[in-house]
Amino acid sequence: MVILIGNQKGGAGKSTITLLLANYLSEVQQQKVTVLDMDYQQSVSSKYVKAKILDNDAPYEVIPADLKHFPILLKVLTKNPNEIVLIDLPGKMDDDGLIPVILSGDLIISPFNYDELSVDSTLLFAMVASKINNQAPIVFIPNRIKSNVRYSTRGEVDNVLKKFGTVTSGISDRIDFQRVSTLYTPAIVLPVILPLFDLIYETYIRRKDIIC
Template identity: 60%
Template structure:
């Protein structure tokens, strides 16, 4: 199963969400996972290499890759349909290399924040993906939400995004998220993220249980 973590707006927490999801799937659901880091900063791949030196056997593999590598990676992904492959996408839309990635995806998880530029970027990203892959489920995660966000703003943004996908519970802005690694989710973060990833896992479980062409 091919799970995209994407938004063309930088700073929305894509890489952290990808790490948290991989940790949740492996540690809570005992699901086999491979995480493909296609983000420009390659922060996940760097954490993974650092963690291998300091820790024991990693709970999942992390592959550093670029969009140009995807056609080769896709053939390997298709041979393991029961494995969850999480792809942390680069924050862009202007690359034809995204087309095969979008087309073969089974789920998009789209973190965003409640500001005007993030909202516009999120809407555009979701619309473009839907044009390429009309049937794909989209889950929007309000991420790094600050305490001073206006309730009316949240309601209006949620209303518009709900036309394109499903809204997950919000994740507040907390410094603990900076300590997430490929080996560990900090304890204070767990109660915050469980409602979000339990909802996401419902979609993942349905997809994994479906027939190959289902």
């Protein structure tokens, strides 16, 4: 199964969600996971390399990849039907090389923030992704929700996004997420992310495994 994590807007928490989901799938659900880091900043790969330098064995492999190597990587990784491939997409959608990547997705996850720039970028990402691949469900995750901010347009934004997919409950903004690595998710954030990922797993990932 191939899961894409994407949004055009930087700062939406795309790489953090990738790490959190990889940790969840490998540790909680005991799934075989490989992460392809295709984001230009390579932040997931950097954390993975740092963990290896410290002589720690990560529970999954992170592979920095560019678009031209994607077809062969996908062919190799999907030989195992039980493998879950997470792809941290580039932050821009202006490269035709992304078409086969988006076409490969069985599930698309798009974290976003409730600010105008993020919402506009999320909508553009959803429109492009759904036009290229209309078979993969899109799950939008409101991220970095600030408890002291009143999001007056939240309902309107959710209603627009629901035309393209499902909008989940939000993830609060907290400093602990900066400590997420390829080795571990801080216990203090588990109550925040476990209900969300359990829902995504049962609704989209486990069901896909059963069908396959």
